[in-house]
Amino acid sequence: MKLFACFTFALFWFCSVNLFAQNAFFPIVTKTSKATIVYDGKGPKLDSISAHLLATDVHRITGYLPAVATDITKAKGNVIVIGSCQSELIKNITGTTAWVKNLEGKWESFAWQIINQPIPGITKAFVITGSDARGTAYGVLSLSEKLGVSPWYWWADVPVKQKRELFIQQAAFLSNEPSVKYRGIFINDEDWGLRPWAANTFEPEKKNIGPKTYAKVFELLLRLKANLLWPAMHPGTEPFFNDSANIAIASAYSIVIGSSHAEPMLRNNVGEWNEKTMGHFNYMTNSEKVLQYWKERVMQTKGNDVVYTLGMRGVHDSGMEGVKNVKEAAPLLERIFTDQRQLLQTHTGKKPESIPQVFTAYKEVLDIYDQGLKLPNDVTIVWPDDNYGYIQRLNNTEEQSRRGGSGVYYHASYWGRPHDYLWLSTTHPSLIRSEMMKAYQAGADRLWVLNVGDIKPLEYTMQLFFDMAFDTKPFQNSNHTFEHLRKWTATIFGSRDAAAITSAVWDYYGLAFERRPEFMGWSQTEPTTKTRFTGYNHFAFGDEAERRLIRYQNLQLTAESLRRKMPSQMNDAFYQLVYYPLVGSALMNKKFLYRDKAYLYAKQGRISAYDYRQLSRAAHDSIGLHTDFYNNKMANGKWSGMMSMKPRELPVFQTPELPAVMIEKRSKWEAVPEGYDTLASQSANSVKKLPLFVSGLQQQFYIDVFLSDSTEVIWKAEASRNWIRLSHGSGRLVPVRGQNMQRIWVSIDWSKHLKSKNAPGEIAIVADGRRTTIVVDTYQPQAKAYNMFKGFVEADGYVSMFASHYSSKISKNGQNWSTIKGLGHTGDALIATRNTSVKPDTSNIKANNPFVAYEFYSHSNREPSVLLYTLPTHPLNKNFSMRYAVSIDDSPMQIVDFRTVGRSEEWKENVLRNSAMRTVKFPSLAPGQHQLKIYAIDPGVALDRILINFQQQQKSYSVVPETFKK
Numbered sequence: 001m002k003l004f005a006c007f008t009f010a011l012f013w014f015c016s017v018n019l020f021a022q023n024a025f026f027p028i029v030t031k032t033s034k035a036t037i038v039y040d041g042k043g044p045k046l047d048s049i050s051a052h053l054l055a056t057d058v059h060r061i062t063g064y065l066p067a068v069a070t071d072i073t074k075a076k077g078n079v080i081v082i083g084s085c086q087s088e089l090i091k092n093i094t095g096t097t098a099w100v101k102n103l104e105g106k107w108e109s110f111a112w113q114i115i116n117q118p119i120p121g122i123t124k125a126f127v128i129t130g131s132d133a134r135g136t137a138y139g140v141l142s143l144s145e146k147l148g149v150s151p152w153y154w155w156a157d158v159p160v161k162q163k164r165e166l167f168i169q170q171a172a173f174l175s176n177e178p179s180v181k182y183r184g185i186f187i188n189d190e191d192w193g194l195r196p197w198a199a200n201t202f203e204p205e206k207k208n209i210g211p212k213t214y215a216k217v218f219e220l221l222l223r224l225k226a227n228l229l230w231p232a233m234h235p236g237t238e239p240f241f242n243d244s245a246n247i248a249i250a251s252a253y254s255i256v257i258g259s260s261h262a263e264p265m266l267r268n269n270v271g272e273w274n275e276k277t278m279g280h281f282n283y284m285t286n287s288e289k290v291l292q293y294w295k296e297r298v299m300q301t302k303g304n305d306v307v308y309t310l311g312m313r314g315v316h317d318s319g320m321e322g323v324k325n326v327k328e329a330a331p332l333l334e335r336i337f338t339d340q341r342q343l344l345q346t347h348t349g350k351k352p353e354s355i356p357q358v359f360t361a362y363k364e365v366l367d368i369y370d371q372g373l374k375l376p377n378d379v380t381i382v383w384p385d386d387n388y389g390y391i392q393r394l395n396n397t398e399e400q401s402r403r404g405g406s407g408v409y410y411h412a413s414y415w416g417r418p419h420d421y422l423w424l425s426t427t428h429p430s431l432i433r434s435e436m437m438k439a440y441q442a443g444a445d446r447l448w449v450l451n452v453g454d455i456k457p458l459e460y461t462m463q464l465f466f467d468m469a470f471d472t473k474p475f476q477n478s479n480h481t482f483e484h485l486r487k488w489t490a491t492i493f494g495s496r497d498a499a500a501i502t503s504a505v506w507d508y509y510g511l512a513f514e515r516r517p518e519f520m521g522w523s524q525t526e527p528t529t530k531t532r533f534t535g536y537n538h539f540a541f542g543d544e545a546e547r548r549l550i551r552y553q554n555l556q557l558t559a560e561s562l563r564r565k566m567p568s569q570m571n572d573a574f575y576q577l578v579y580y581p582l583v584g585s586a587l588m589n590k591k592f593l594y595r596d597k598a599y600l601y602a603k604q605g606r607i608s609a610y611d612y613r614q615l616s617r618a619a620h621d622s623i624g625l626h627t628d629f630y631n632n633k634m635a636n637g638k639w640s641g642m643m644s645m646k647p648r649e650l651p652v653f654q655t656p657e658l659p660a661v662m663i664e665k666r667s668k669w670e671a672v673p674e675g676y677d678t679l680a681s682q683s684a685n686s687v688k689k690l691p692l693f694v695s696g697l698q699q700q701f702y703i704d705v706f707l708s709d710s711t712e713v714i715w716k717a718e719a720s721r722n723w724i725r726l727s728h729g730s731g732r733l734v735p736v737r738g739q740n741m742q743r744i745w746v747s748i749d750w751s752k753h754l755k756s757k758n759a760p761g762e763i764a765i766v767a768d769g770r771r772t773t774i775v776v777d778t779y780q781p782q783a784k785a786y787n788m789f790k791g792f793v794e795a796d797g798y799v800s801m802f803a804s805h806y807s808s809k810i811s812k813n814g815q816n817w818s819t820i821k822g823l824g825h826t827g828d829a830l831i832a833t834r835n836t837s838v839k840p841d842t843s844n845i846k847a848n849n850p851f852v853a854y855e856f857y858s859h860s861n862r863e864p865s866v867l868l869y870t871l872p873t874h875p876l877n878k879n880f881s882m883r884y885a886v887s888i889d890d891s892p893m894q895i896v897d898f899r900t901v902g903r904s905e906e907w908k909e910n911v912l913r914n915s916a917m918r919t920v921k922f923p924s925l926a927p928g929q930h931q932l933k934i935y936a937i938d939p940g941v942a943l944d945r946i947l948i949n950f951q952q953q954q955k956s957y958s959v960v961p962e963t964f965k966k
Helices: 045-062 088-094 133-147 194-202 211-223 244-252 287-301 326-348 364-369 429-441 459-470 480-493 495-514 544-565 568-603 608-632 784-788 905-913
Strands: 025-029 036-039 077-084 110-116 122-130 166-169 182-187 228-230 357-360 380-384 406-411 447-453 669-673 701-707 713-719 724-726 730-733 741-748 761-767 770-776 791-793 798-802 808-810 816-821 828-833 851-858 865-870 883-888 894-897 916-921 928-936 942-949
Touching (some): 025 045, 025 077, 025 122, 036 045, 045 133, 045 166, 045 244, 077 088, 077 133, 088 122, 110 133, 133 211, 211 228, 211 244, 287 326, 326 357, 326 364, 406 429, 429 459, 429 480, 429 495, 447 459, 459 480, 459 568, 480 568, 544 568, 568 608, 669 713, 669 770, 701 713, 701 761, 713 724, 724 761, 730 741, 791 798, 798 851, 851 942, 894 916, 928 942
Parallel strands (some): 036 077, 077 122, 182 228, 357 380, 380 406, 406 447, 791 851
Antiparallel strands (some): 025 166, 669 701, 701 741, 713 761, 761 770, 808 851, 851 928, 865 916, 883 894
């Protein structure tokens, strides 16, 4: 059997293939035949663009450029035929089959069909038919992707695998309509990437973002099956509609042009409203000038495929001028709606309800909407997230029935308070999936817009967003999120390295979910504050900071190892899609966590503080080197100016402010246990003790032996009990980086531990004629109930539990706690689901509400303080809040609500750490087994983890490891 290039797998949707059907086989390029591409010359310009893109894609694969023609009668042999279902060319080829009729009246759908000898002279025709221009383009470009040309071949330099011969094996296929009608991006905050790159590298003749750049953007959107653009609009960027070539290109590519919440009626206020000549952008005092301003744009765009944004805000993405409060703003907005729609009717000659219009309830506009604002029924409500990935509001029952429907404006890049994240793409795929699926289920399917900043480096985020918008069905299952990333990775980099790359990228997103690299300075902006020490604990929980550093170091090593193995043609794609974000985020974390260690270790008298000071500075310098490579060496400088390592020059991106290191040389060496001297407040003579070891738990704690002087020390460790296990019994310290400190890991061999006694042991560290002793405390309960117990147990005064590791779960009245794979800080989160058409009743929660239960065993006879971590989600709509209820041993329930209002300080902390926290206190518990229950009340509560404290604990920022007894 002859081996040929057969592509039966499409990355983001599937179709049935009959490998043995003769008419399912179509040769494109062989030794003896070359297919011609024919499109309907009377069709839209996009048909021509698509046909030539396909020809170029075939050339990329085979080196042969197919002929592209409009006259089917002059073609011979094998022909790829392109056109909409209204096209005479398609009707002549297919005979106006029912297959074509199935496309009529549909939105952006397409069909593939192979027809033998459709007309004289044609051996085979591969017919690509669309319900409309974009549907046809999706059919053509989906074929390109199936043949091996990635949508990211240009924007991420993904190479095309070369083949001498090219065939397609494809049974007849009819696509579904897209799940979401309008699917697009907002180019925003383009000051540090897209605009300088376009102005200086890609489109220097324009010295700005212009038609050449937009043509590449539009092609990418079509390859991703998107259809909408909110153009770049920051000060310094030429307004989109000021250049007629931009408009012409958008029309040719059939891309719908809209505008952001701050740009009513397609007007770029920051670039087009001139206060000196036009007066204030104030509708109460200057409505005549404002209306004339809007009228001009309506007149200019009435023949274009556009979506008008209704309403009004201030010029610079600020509140509306001239109103004192939201109550005063509501009637004014209603007047503005009426006037704007009258402009549309007067100057387009169409009824307003036939023209796409949106109203975005962003920031204070949501408060105005809640004043009972009367919005025309045909206008689409666009619900925004809170700028950090959590959607603020979705439809209630009444809003779901509106004719205009609703959509979502979602940020994957953001400039603003409490802190920007403009550098890397760090929003977790599972969070995007969870929030967007919640929106879709609430009826938000009319328009989805993703704020992508400069487009790069948000390549995968865009792919995920648009695959989901085009077909939400597979994403209803949370397991699909990881699988989607794996398939995308395998498609680009091949199956050999797909598993390693996927695992590393997934861990990169997980670490960023805990704390984005842009937030590692623990600073804020608007107003801008200085960086400060991080919230990570360097002396407890196994050195919380070091655990994060190790994970990032492993990411960096993985990226470096994979880069060395990459085929040369893959180098550029790997660098920008994987290497730079993984290594850059690792270096940003090293920069701050090493700085912290320099300060803290200096206070403990460690000479390694000098090393960490240098390592912090080196990490910062390395970010500069990698960024320089991205801009000036990667892809031969193609992306020069695209990547900035310091957007807005915020403090987090600057050279670290390193503490002066002054070591008090009390002795040549010292040894300290985990949890000791975190603030350097204990005296040198205080008792040194490891945290408590509890039987049944897999615990290990560390002792650091380190130099305090530039000398050499030989040390030994001696355990007083045979049940104390040490990872190292001796060592040598020298004043060299990496060799001036050693970490001993201590654990307990419980099989040798005296079960009748909990007497402490000791570890003596001996060196240079001096001895220091560290106490080892253990606790081995003799109760039979404890020995039989499997579950969470108290360890050194606390119990740590992950929400998804419940003991039991009870559903009631169609309500449930559902596990969402990959979401949250612990791997999986529990989300409260319920019938959203009915308001929650809190009168009898125990009888009516679902719950999850956690069995735990305590040793302390103290009052427990239950700390609950949820994701900082927002109420689904005005009928709900963010409540759940907690009880221990069926005690009276305590209702918790973590809803935040506006941009409060609590909200700021919540989005920076991706956690909302609430503490619930209970009366004293007797030692023994207990049960914690958490009842669902409001939908959308995402429970992540629980920490029960019986005494004052060391502070932690990240997840405290579970205290689970098997």
